[in-house]
Amino acid sequence: MLQQARHKNANMPRCAFLLLCFVALASTAGERLVYPLHSKGEDPEAYVVELLQLALRRSGGDYQLEPSLEPMPQSRAQLSLERNDGRVHVMWTMTTREREADLLPIRIPIYKGLISWRVFLVRADQRDLLADVTRREQLEALRMGQRHDWPDTAILRANGLNVVTTPGYESLFRMLDAGRFELFPREVVVAWDEQRRAEADGLHLAVDEHLVLHYPTAFYFFTSRQRPELAAAIQRGLEAAIADGGFERLFQRYHGKTLRRARMDKRQVIELDNPDLPEETPIDREALWYRPLAPK
Incomplete structure (x- = not known):
């Protein structure tokens, strides 16, 4: 019995040390941010996830980005953000007047307008x-x-x-x-x-x-209207990535080859109206938009 007690006491400092290490690691993990998984299998929106990770790194904050456990329709993700229920913290989608009224947009077009x-x-x-x-x-x-x-x-x-x-x-x-x-x-x-x-x-x-x-529109990141500090952090990170060229390098790495393959200047353009384009869309900020066709 005495030998067992001594063995138990000898292990107590090690257990305490491991517990302290676990607490330290947990405290440095950053705030958990969940985005809605688009679909199972190969991620068709890997570029957007990497852009968001880049923005969060450049934001000055400490965040841990992860997808929802199962694919989530846009409508359900939007409802989660409207309620600020913690199931989703950020999403990306095409802007509309209704969405900008219900959610908080970060008005930097993710695809530089190519959406x-x-x-x-x-x-x-x-x-x-x-x-x-x-x-x-x-x-x-x-x-x-x-x-x-x-x-x-x-x-x-x-x-x-x-x-x-x-x-x-x-x-x-x-x-x-x-x-x-x-x-x-x-x-x-x-x-x-x-x-x-x-x-x-x-x-x-x-x-x-x-x-x-x-048709004129933009894809934005959106947060809950109750998370203005998160929207501001994403905005800071995107602006920093624009300023140092990181945004453009990522965009070209993912899409440069595809844009050359698309041969946009050889296609017949069919123009459509977008009656739901918000007036606040920053159309006049040239640095935010890719222009696939030269002005005629």
């Missing part, structure tokens, strides 16, 4: 479907796929276009392959990666080479 330029995914056996299209009215007879809670859905419908919706992101690619609609407009910066993933899943899709849709 405004959309090319089409089509079935591989219909890759020339749009070869002769030059006007918006010619698109009205074709069906376009969108997720039900994407702001693009309202924009496309406001311009007289026929939109088929579904709650699931992955299901849109299967629906296009099955002929449930003819066109899936996608951001120029993600279309080819999405086509590659769809092909790996056994789907037969192609990126149209003829048209590009354009």
Whole structure:
């Protein structure tokens, strides 16, 4: 018994030391920030996550960024931020008047405005479907796929276009392959990666080479209106990354090759109106926007 007691007492300082180390590590881990996971498998928004990590590092704060445990629709992520319930702390999405009223926007366009330029995914056996299209009215007879809670859905419908919706992101690619609609407009910066993933899943899709849709808008980071200090931190970090060129280097690393491949200057541009563009959008701040087409 005496020997056991001595052995127990000898181990107590080591246990205390390990406990202190654990507390020290926990105290330096930073504030936990959860963002809504887009989908399972390969992350189609890896660029945005890395940009947010860059901004948080440059913010002067101490944060630990992590995704939600399961994929989360935009509508549910937005509701979480509106309630400030702690399930989600930051999200990114296209801006609208309603979103800017309900959430706190950081008005620096994540994709430098390229979210405004959309090319089409089509079935591989219909890759020339749009070869002769030059006007918006010619698109009205074709069906376009969108997720039900994407702001693009309202924009496309406001311009007289026929939109088929579904709650699931992955299901849109299967629906296009099955002929449930003819066109899936996608951001120029993600279309080819999405086509590659769809092909790996056994789907037969192609990126149209003829048209590009354009409507003015921006993708922003958003926080709860009850977290102005977090929004300010992200703003500081993004501004610092713009000033030292880190934002541009990251943008070019992810998207430079795709933009060259897109050959935007060779495409027919179809202009659409965006009736839901907030007046506060910083259109006149040239440094924030990528201009894919030279002024004519």
